[in-house]
Amino acid sequence: MRQAVATLTASCAHLYYVSSFTSLDRESVRHTGAESANRRIGFGEIKGVAIVSHVLSLRCKECSREYPVEALNVCDFCFGPLEVVYDYDAITKVTSRERIMGGPNSLWRYADYLPAEHNPAVDINAGFTPLLRARGLAELLGLDELWIKNDSVNPSYSFKDRVVAIASAKALELGFDTIACASTGNLACAVAAVAARGGMKAYVFIPSDLEAGKVLGAAIYNPTMVSIDGSYDDVNRLCSEVADQYPWAFVNINVRPFYADGSKTLGFEVAEQLGWRSPDHVVAPSASGAMFTKIYQGLKEFERTGLIGEVHTQMHCAQARGCSPIATAYEEGRFVIRPVKPNSVATSLAIGNPADGYYALKVIEASNGSAVITEENEVAEGVKLLAETEGIFTEGAGGVAIMGLKRLVETGKIKSNESVVVYITGNGLKTTELVSDVVNPLHIEPSVEAFEIAMAERAK
Amino acid sequence: MAAVEKVRFTFLDRLIKEPVIYRLGRDFEVVTNIRRADIQEGIGWVILEIEGEQSAINEALEWARSLGVRVDPAVGDVVEG
Numbered sequence: 001m002r003q004a005v006a007t008l009t010a011s012c013a014h015l016y017y018v019s020s021f022t023s024l025d026r027e028s029v030r031h032t033g034a035e036s037a038n039r040r041i042g043f044g045e046i047k048g049v050a051i052v053s054h055v056l057s058l059r060c061k062e063c064s065r066e067y068p069v070e071a072l073n074v075c076d077f078c079f080g081p082l083e084v085v086y087d088y089d090a091i092t093k094v095t096s097r098e099r100i101m102g103g104p105n106s107l108w109r110y111a112d113y114l115p116a117e118h119n120p121a122v123d124i125n126a127g128f129t130p131l132l133r134a135r136g137l138a139e140l141l142g143l144d145e146l147w148i149k150n151d152s153v154n155p156s157y158s159f160k161d162r163v164v165a166i167a168s169a170k171a172l173e174l175g176f177d178t179i180a181c182a183s184t185g186n187l188a189c190a191v192a193a194v195a196a197r198g199g200m201k202a203y204v205f206i207p208s209d210l211e212a213g214k215v216l217g218a219a220i221y222n223p224t225m226v227s228i229d230g231s232y233d234d235v236n237r238l239c240s241e242v243a244d245q246y247p248w249a250f251v252n253i254n255v256r257p258f259y260a261d262g263s264k265t266l267g268f269e270v271a272e273q274l275g276w277r278s279p280d281h282v283v284a285p286s287a288s289g290a291m292f293t294k295i296y297q298g299l300k301e302f303e304r305t306g307l308i309g310e311v312h313t314q315m316h317c318a319q320a321r322g323c324s325p326i327a328t329a330y331e332e333g334r335f336v337i338r339p340v341k342p343n344s345v346a347t348s349l350a351i352g353n354p355a356d357g358y359y360a361l362k363v364i365e366a367s368n369g370s371a372v373i374t375e376e377n378e379v380a381e382g383v384k385l386l387a388e389t390e391g392i393f394t395e396g397a398g399g400v401a402i403m404g405l406k407r408l409v410e411t412g413k414i415k416s417n418e419s420v421v422v423y424i425t426g427n428g429l430k431t432t433e434l435v436s437d438v439v440n441p442l443h444i445e446p447s448v449e450a451f452e453i454a455m456a457e458r459a460k
Numbered sequence: 461m462a463a464v465e466k467v468r469f470t471f472l473d474r475l476i477k478e479p480v481i482y483r484l485g486r487d488f489e490v491v492t493n494i495r496r497a498d499i500q501e502g503i504g505w506v507i508l509e510i511e512g513e514q515s516a517i518n519e520a521l522e523w524a525r526s527l528g529v530r531v532d533p534a535v536g537d538v539v540e541g
Contacts, residue, residue: 062496079466079495079507079534160541182539207539232539240533252540287541336503339470339530348541353468355536397541426541 054090055115058082058257061359069115071174071249073256081355082257084115092305097276100268100307104128107162107265113301114265115258116169122198123169126154126161127265131273131421136389137402141409145419147279148386149270152394156193156217157427158186158348159291163262164251168194170258171249177201178248182239184347185214186426191251192221203248205239207232211347213430232342232352252288260356263291267298270421271308278303278313280418282369283405285397285425286317286326287351289360295423296363315369316413317360318404320346320396321376326357330371335361345379345434346396348426370413372404379403380435383428393428401425463514466507466534467521473502475528481508488512488520507534 058067062080073082095112103109107127108118130150138146154161164179164187171179180203181191188204195202202223206215210227219225228235243250251259271278278299286292296315302308319327322344325337337357342350354360364371374382382399385406386392394402401422408414428435442458444450469480476499481492490512497506510517521531 074466074535077495079509081535158541184539184541187540205539236533236537236539239538240535243538250538253535253538256535288536334500334503336498336500336505338472338503339532351537351540353532353537357536 053115053117054087054112056085056087059085071171071176071254073254084257084261086113086115086301088301088304091301095305095307097272097307100272107165107262107269110265110268113268113298113305114166115261116166116173119169119172119198122172122194122200123165124155124161124193124197126165126262128269129153131270132390132392134390134422137386140385140389141406142416143409143414143420144417147270147274147419147421148390148392149266149421149423150392151266151423151425152392152398152427154190156186156189157430158190158395159263159266159423159425160186160190161193162265163187163259163291164190164194166262167249167251167255167259168198168200170255171200171251172198174249174255176247176249178203178246180204180243180246180248180250181252182206182235182243182250183218184350185210185217185430186348187252188218188223188225189214189221189430192218192223192225195223196221203246205235205242207235211431211433213432214347217430232350236353256355260290260294261297263294264298264301266291266423267295268302270295271299271302274419274421276308278308278311279421280312281314281316281408281414281420282423283316283318283372283401283408283414283420284423285346285349285401285404286319286360286371287323287349287354287397289317289326289354289356289358291423291425292317293356293359293363296367313367314413315363315367316404316408317364317369317371318374318401319371320344320349320374320379320400322346323350323352324373325352325354326360327371327373329357329361330364331373337361344396345376346374346400347431348395348397349400370408372407374400374403374407380437382406383435384438386424387428392424394424395426395428395431396434397426398424398428399434461514462512463517464509464511465517465521466509468532468534468536469506469508469524470530470532471499471504471506472528476504478527480524480527480529481506484510484520484524488516488523490516490520 060075060080134146151159178201182205243253323342339353379399382402442454493509
């Protein structure tokens with residue numbers, strides 16, 4: 001695979017090498033980046049001044065060995081995951097609240113903190129979603145200050161648009177013409193949508209028992225969709241093998257370090273939308289654990305670069321009983337994740353062996369947070385509660401987060417006078433099966449009399 | 461066909477005393493190379509590289525599963541939400 005990538009990269013090196021550099025050639029690269037600002041890059045055009053990403057290298061999260069900025073996700077030595085290393089001194093010099101507020105109304109307003117350069121060809125305008133003051137739900141739960149980060153209104157209706165925005169831009173920089181993923185739904189939709197806009201080839205692998213809404217939500221963009229029969233483990237194993245054998249940017253595998261950092265923008269946005277501060281508590285649903293850890297990283301990066309004060313946010317991870325490897329490890333007081341076979345109605349959280357589970361536990365520890373488990377029979381209740389109190393229709397993951405919040409308040413981990421942000425990461429219209437029992441209209445003949453009789457019946 | 465796989469074994473307590481990795485090499489003619497591990501009371505995991513004929517690797521991993529070892533890709537699940 002490396003061979004194929006190298007060939008592609010060499011043929012277009014002048015177009016996208018600008019973000020793959022070390023500190024030694026930073027100045028010359030920065031200059032080149034500005035010069036290339038009005039050239040055609042990849043499939044798109046950047047107008048105005050290009051923002052060059054402040055990436056130094058990739059680094060193993062376990063043994064700290066450093067690697068060049070390539071399509072790599074695992075350390076050759078210890079097999080630990082790689083993460084992006086940034087030049088925070090350089091970011092601090094250029095960043096400011098005003099610079100960010102003057103940027104686009106998308107996650108690219110935080111380009112100084114991202115590992116890929118903005119490429120309009122694959123930009124579907126992800127991010128900068130609403131942060132809503134949730135007064136009705138707050139009153140019900142006895143909270144003074146509750147906010148909902150409604151990321152279910154991204155272009156393909158989940159937070160996955162954020163991570164795919166970065167993965168696809170980076171994939172083009174690195175010379176790939178194909179992006180791929182293995183998904184239980186939301187990620188497939190995001191990959192297919194971005195590829196459609198950018199003229200990239202897309203391969204999405206899905207379990208054959210996926211909900212119809214999620215299959216349609218991805219299929220409409222016309223990717224090559226592969227529906228796989230077999231157990232969860234079978235699907236997982238096949239996709240791992242395919243990723244090893246094909247020269248594609250598999251967004252959550254070989255470009256995972258860049259992909260994951262798209263979720264930092266969930267932290268950035270909340271801090272900005274709260275008036276440049278971090279909340280007392282964050283409650284977020286968790287599957288692989290990556291988004292959860294990156295929200296915290298986003299808040300800490302704003303702190304480190306001087307945009308917000310000291311972060312005291314307590315991070316709370318919510319999982320459903322049928323797939324709760326992170327929360328179970330937390331409850332048992334250990335840092336070893338015991339993989340499980342997922343069996344949850346919250347299908348977007350059904351990751352049995354979470355790649356970032358250990359790091360999610362470390363974030364909980366560092367932030368004095370917690371993990372909370374929502375029972376399977378409460379998930380739909382959480383979805384309905386959010387819809388009925390705040391007018392937001394979320395998928396099962398949102399129900400897990402809302403009921404997790406409720407439990408955190410009931411157990412005193414969140415106090416009534418503390419500020420709370422709950423992340424709603426996916427849209428309910430993709431998984432209507434979960435709450436189909438709410439459909440119960442008054443069914444009448446077309447007359448006022450029939451209407452009034454039906455109303456009287458309903459009032460009983 | 462020669463192949464290399466990176467896998468994570470998770471052991472529950474009853475298997476921690478078993479010489480599973482030694483037996484992989486002895487009984488299936490695969491080369492094992494442990495890269496990281498954490499064994500605690502009641503649970504442990506080992507991330508290792510296994511090299512050998514693909515058929516031998518498959519048989520070795522299937523045998524480990526039959527013992528009750530949980531076998532996963534070293535990088536975690538690749539299927540996401």
